[in-house]
Amino acid sequence: MNGNHQKQRFKDAIGNFATGVTVVTAFTEDGLPTGMTANAITSLSLDPLLMIVCFDKTARTRVAAVHSGRVGVNVLAAGQEAISKSFASKASEEEKFAGVGWSERAGVPVLDGCVAWFAGELSELLPGGDHEIGVVAVSEFGADGGEPLLYWNGAYGRVLGESNRSELTGSVEFMATDDELVEPIENDWLPGGE
Numbered sequence: 483m484n485g486n487h488q489k490q491r492f493k494d495a496i497g498n499f500a501t502g503v504t505v506v507t508a509f510t511e512d513g514l515p516t517g518m519t520a521n522a523i524t525s526l527s528l529d530p531l532l533m534i535v536c537f538d539k540t541a542r543t544r545v546a547a548v549h550s551g552r553v554g555v556n557v558l559a560a561g562q563e564a565i566s567k568s569f570a571s572k573a574s575e576e577e578k579f580a581g582v583g584w585s586e587r588a589g590v591p592v593l594d595g596c597v598a599w600f601a602g603e604l605s606e607l608l609p610g611g612d613h614e615i616g617v618v619a620v621s622e623f624g625a626d627g628g629e630p631l632l633y634w635n636g637a638y639g640r641v642l643g644e645s646n647r648s649e650l651t652g653s654v655e656f657m658a659t660d661d662e663l664v665e666p667i668e669n670d671w672l673p674g675g676e
């Protein structure tokens with residue numbers, strides 16, 4: 483099996499792991515807000531509060547996070563698919579943020595309308611193949627709640643049913659937000675890099 487075939491099989495297999503979608507943000511050296519779509523994020527520790535953000539080594543947001551030392555994680559709402567697509571591109575930070583409301587909180591850009599946000603110090607950057615594993619010491623966070631944007635098998639989706647945890651237990655359904663899979667986007671993310 484050649485390497486590319488194996489990467490594609492891995493991508494197809496890991497696509498079965500349904501996730502939310504975040505935009506990881508930071509301020510550039512010039513003080514501009516920048517950010518990238520990311521789903522390779524997770525909570526890590528409660529004591530102290532830590533999160534993990536996996537940065538592609540080519541991600542410009544990684545450079546900004548390293549420079550500023552601060553990272554924001556914005557959990558996107560169901561209606562923010564266009565933001566996810568835009569922040570997954572290599573557009574300039576001005577283009578990505580055009581028409582997107584945001585404010586500075588705890589030293590990071592926080593997007594309007596997200597269901598939750600986290601801000602903290604980039605305390606460690608560990609090797610992870612063609613990625614780097616950023617450990618974020620969370621200092622402030624907030625959650626307005628609401629319906630999250632989902633990502634599964636290369637498609638965006640949303641939770642069906644009432645936004646009530648007890649009702650959703652065991653009955654979460656996935657509904658693609660488009661009739662077909664998401665259109666290929668420039669620089670579509672491939673776990674393991676491409």
Ligand SMILES: Cc1cc2nc3c(=O)[nH]c(=O)nc-3n(C[C@H](O)[C@H](O)[C@H](O)COP(=O)(O)O)c2cc1C
Nearest residue numbers: 518519520521522536537538541542543570571671
């Ligand atoms: C659903 C989705 C999830 C992604 N997750 C990650 C991720 O966890 N880490 C990462 O570095 N890139 C991820 N990407 C790819 C980045 O969003 C993409 O490389 C982006 O262009 C980086 O922007 P930047 O160079 O301005 O930082 C993801 C893309 C999509 C569509």
